[in-house]
Amino acid sequence: MSAPSSTEVFGAVHLGYVVVESRKHNEWHRFGADAIGLHVDELDRETLRFRLDDHECRFLIQNGPREDLIAAGWQVDDHQTFDEILRRVADRGVPITEGSAEECALRGVERLWRFPGPKGIATEVFTTAWTTPSPLRMLNTAFVTGESGMGHLAITTVKPQQLRNYFNTVFDARITDFIDENINGLTLKIKFLRVNERHHSIAIANLRGVPIQPIRTTIQHMNIEVATLEDMLASFQRVKELGFHMAWSVGQHTNDRELSYYSVTPSGFELEVGWNPVRITPELESTWEPTTYKGISIWGHTPQGNAAATLMGQFQQSVRHFRSRETTVPELSEASR
Template sequence: MSLRALGYLGANAVDLKEWKDYACDVFGAQVIDEGPDQLKLRLDDKHHRMTIYKADAPGPRYFGWDAGSRAGLANIVERLKRRGCDLAEGTAQESDDRQVMGLVKVNDPSGNALEIFYGQRSGYPFQPARPMAGFRIGDMGLGHVVFMTTVLDEMLEFYGELGLRMSDYIIMRAFGDAKAHFLHCNPRHHSVALVPGPYNVFHHLMLEVNGLDDVGTAYDLINARKINITQTLGKHTNDHMISFYSQTPSGFELEYGCNGRTIDDEDAWNIVEYDAVSYWGHIGPANPAH
C-alpha cells in the first residue's frame, strides 16, 4: 500500500482577509468556514482542501497525505515505525478540524510536518467564488508540492517508502545544475518534487484548473491587483503545465495552471532527464516593485 494523493494543506498567515481575497477573488476558491482564527477553503466536493490559520508569522503548517483507507494508514504507520520515525496519533479534535476519520503525524527528513490520514469527508458540490470551470483534483489530489532539501537522499528514501515513484528529472541551470526529482503516486505527473539546496524550504503548491481561460483570467486579476508574480506565464518541459506563479500571503509560492499531462500507463512511462525547466515563459520576477 502507498499514499494515494496529496489531500490537504494547512498554512499560517498574519492576515486572513488577505488570503481570502487572494484565494477567492483571484483563484476561485470557495470559503466553507470562516472565523477570527482560521479560514477553510473548498476546491472540489471535499469538505475543504486548505486551512489558513491566523498566526504571528506566515509559513507552511502541515501537509495532509491520503492513505486511502484505515488499513492503508496502518500499513504506512508500520513501515514508518520500522524506519524509526517518531509518529504521533492525531487527536479527535485535529481529525474533526481536518474533516477526516483519522490521522497520524510525522516529519519528513527535512522537517516538513506531514499528516497521513484516511476518510476525507465530502460535502455538497463545489461552488466557485468567481465564474470558472473548476479545479482538476479528484483522485489525483489537491495538486503538488515542491521542497528544497539539504538531505536529498534521505528524502528520496522516505517518500519512496511511502510508495511514491520517480517520474523524471530536470537539471536546474539557475541552481548550479542541481537535479530536481519529480515523484508521483497516482496519474498526476508529480505530487511532490525535491530539489537539493542549501536550505530546507517549502517552495510552492500547485493548483490545476480545468481550462486555460481560468489561468488567463487569474493572471489578469493578479496583475490588476499588483500581487507579486514570481514567474510569468509559461509551459513546463516535463509535465507540460501551462502556469504562472505568485506569492501567497503565507510567503510560499502558488503555481496556478492547466493542461498538465498524466501518467496513465506506469509500464509504458519512460523516466527521462530534461535540461530546461520550461519550453517558454516562467520568467521572474514579473512585478518586482510589488
C-alpha cells in the same frame, strides 16, 4: 524490525490538504477568494478554509507566526494501505500521534495520524474526508483533484537523497523524471516523484555541489490544477490586477507539459496554478522511463518584477553562510531496506 510487507502503497495515496500558519488572515482571504478564485469558508476571525471541490477542506489557514506551510495531509484509499504506512513508520521508531477531534474537524477528516516529515512539514495520513453538498462559490469552473490528489509540493533541500528516500519509504514514490536548470552558472537539479497518476506529487530541488538552503519557507511552491485554460488565464489576470506579487509569467514546462503561472502567497511561498499536465495512466505506467530535461520551461515562465533578483539574493546570502541546518527524519530517510 518486522519483515517487509508485500502491500503496495503506490497509487493508493493522494495529496488531500495542506495546513498553513499565518497571521495575514485578510490577505489570505483576498488572495484565495478574489485573486486565485477559490471557495472560502471563514470559520472564525483566525481560521480560513479553501475548497476546490466537494471536500470540506483543501487549504486550512490557521493563526500563527510561522508564515509557512506546516503540514500536508495525504488521503489513503483503504485501511490495509493505511495500516501498512503506519507500520513502516512505527517499525523505524518514529513517533506517531493521533490528531485531536478539533484538528480533524478543522481539516474536514474523520480521523488522522501524524508523524514527522522533511523540513519540519508534518505528514498527516487519513482515509475518510468529509464532503459537503454545499455549492461551490468560486470564480473558477472547476479544479482537477480525484485520483490525482489536489496538486503537488516543490521542496528545496540540501539533502535531496534523504528526501527521496523518505517518500519512497513511506509512499513507495517513483521517479518520474529529472530537470537540470542553469541559474547564473549554478545547476539546479530537480527530481520529480509520483505516488499516483499525477505526473508528480513531490518535486525535490537542490543546487549541485553547493549545500545551501536558498529560501526561508518549507516549500518553494505548491501547485493546484484548474479544469480549463480560461480559468488559468483569468486567475493570472486577477492576481496582477489586484496587486499581488507575480513571480513567474505564464509558460509551459518541459517535462509534464503543464501550462501555468506562479504567484507569491501572503506567507511567502509560491502558488502555481496550472492546466493540462501529462497524466501517467496505467498504460503509460507500465512502460514509463525517467528522462532528464534541460531547463524547466519550453517557453514563458519569465521572472516578473524582482523575482530573479530576489532569488539570486537568497542564493548569495546562503552561499555566504555556506551550510544550512535542515530537519530530516533519519529513520525514514535511509536507503530502503
